[in-house]
Amino acid sequence: MSSDGEDFYYDDADDGFGQDDDIMDDIDSESEPDVFDALSPTIEEAPSKKPYDVSYKVRSPQELLDMQNKEIKKIQTLLEVPSSAAATLLRHYAWNAEKLQEEFWTDSAKSLADSGLSPPGSPSTSIASLPPRSTRQTRSSHQEPFDCPICCDDFPASQFEEKTFALGCGHRFCRGCWQEYLTGKVKGEGESARVQCMESGCNRVVREEAVNELVTSDVSARYHELLNAAFVADSPNLRWCPHPSCEYAIECSQAPPRMLNQLVPTVVCHCGNDMCFGCGYAADHRPVLCKIVKLWEKKCADDSETANWLNAHTKECPKCQSTIEKNGGCNHMTCKKCKGEFCWVCMGPWSEHGTSWYQCNRFDEKSGINARDAQAKSRASLERYLHYFNRWANHEQSAKLDAEFYKKTEKKMEQMQNSGNLSWIEVQFARDAVSVVIKSRILLKWSYCMAF
Structure with a gap:
């Protein structure tokens, strides 16, 4: 919280x-x-909560930014480093302030180096704030033309300060190359907190004020969005709302992984949609636990049931191992590929069956029994899965029509107000009834998953 x-x-x-x-x-x-x-x-909850409810708070992007700035200011004061250096340190340590302080006071040089910052005592880590161009050389100290190592463009000494840029590591490149590099990292690769110097082998991190100075406004805005996303991803108590076009994040400290075997931490975002904070599922999946939901979703999405169907309805030719589906006729099978003849029941050579064209005489043999038992088990497993999946899918499809259900209910409520002289408050029972029906449908849907 x-x-x-x-x-x-x-x-x-x-x-x-x-x-x-x-x-x-x-x-x-x-x-x-x-x-x-x-x-x-x-927190967004009723004072008298139920045992299975959790405490949570919905955070806007500005609130997330305020949370970061508060932690940055605290570390800046404790460690006596610039705010951008404090932010880089916190991002390197995944916003774990306790671990950061412990390692920084143990070996500050190693902590700064691991985070991609300048060593202790350098201007970039010993002052409270950085001037916009603190790492640049002045014109008076640089009198020779500069050749950019990447684009090989020459810049006269008069344009050295205006056209080139270097981090605290001293690796200097032209501003055009810096802008192209940072734009590709931010917009192309989606990187933010760990963008490093362009020099090969250099792990110096490009800090926030440098990015803001070198890139355009739209790239800078995207960069700060990625910083917010990285902050939420690093925090175990924060999770983005998974619904499209929603910009809010949920903060909850009562759903650690060890508790997910006992509860389903369902929360409601400001956008009006439910989500499970434990697994990030974009709906309420109570009473099914998160790990069971993941198994069910995987089973519904992958090809496991396709293989199960193949085992139940097809067999392989004992001679060339081609997959064959029996669509009718007797048990005498002839492979179209190798022309091998075999019995569909016992998978043995057809030549050993004599004149018994319509009846297999080897039902009591061990190999034949095993083949029949394996296929029967596959069919039973497939039928059981389809039984529960079809009912789960029916409720899933019905849930997609809830929006239309609400629209029809709202029209009915308007008709009741116009024709029955009822007030707006008096017809709210219809909306409440629809909400109960939808919640019940969701509960029934996941009950089939639990039963399976």
Whole structure:
């Protein structure tokens, strides 16, 4: 949840807000509503939550940015480094401030080098803020033309400061090459926090203020979007809403991996859609656990049931191993590829069956029994899967028609208001009934997955 310590949460141990019981007892009944309003949780949930509900908060992109800036400012003050260096350190350590501080105080030089920053004592890590062009040489200190190592363009000494750029590592290139390189990294490869120097073998990270100075505004905007995405991906308590065109993220600290065997952490985004915080599934899949949902989705998506169907309805020629499907006729099979003749029941050579063209005389032999049993098991497994899958898929298809269901209900509500002299509030029962039906349908859908 929020790291500023200002939010309050329910405490299961004392059934309160974590406040002293004696203090709460001194509050009279008339003042209790005001106290509750002042101390009520800032999380998006009802005060009396159910045992299977989790506490969570929906975060906007600006709130995510504020969370990052708060952590950056804290590390900047503790380690006495520039804000961009603090941001680079935090991103390298996946925003784990405790691990960062421990390793930085143990060996600051190694910590900075591993993060792609300048060593301790250099101008880029020893001042509170960086000037826009702190790493450039002045005209007075550089009197020779510059040849860009990448594009091989020559720049006179008078344009050295204006047309070239170098990081703290000292590797200098022209601004055109820098812009093309950073644009490709950001827009082409989707990189942000770990964009390194163009020099081969150099792991110096291109920090935020350098990117903002070298690229166009649209690339810079995309760069900051990727930084936000990386922040959410690195945090175990944050997850993006998976629904299209939704820009919100969900923060939840009550759904660690060890708890996913006991609960399904369903949350509701500001866009109005449900999602499972545990596995990121874009819907409520209660009562099925996340690991079972993943297995079911994989089984429905891959070719496992295709192979099962082949085992149940086809066999391989015992001579050339060609796959053959029997679509009628007797058990006397002739392979079209190798012209080999065999019995469909026992898979033995047809020459050993004598004149028994329509009946196999080897049913009691071990090989024949095993072949029949294997095929029977495959058919039974396939029929069982299709039984549950068809019912699951029917509810899945019905769920796709919920939007149309809502539209019809809204029209019916308008008709009831116009013809029955009912108020808007009085006809809300219809919408509530539709919501119950949809939730029940979702519950039934996943019950078939659980039964399988």
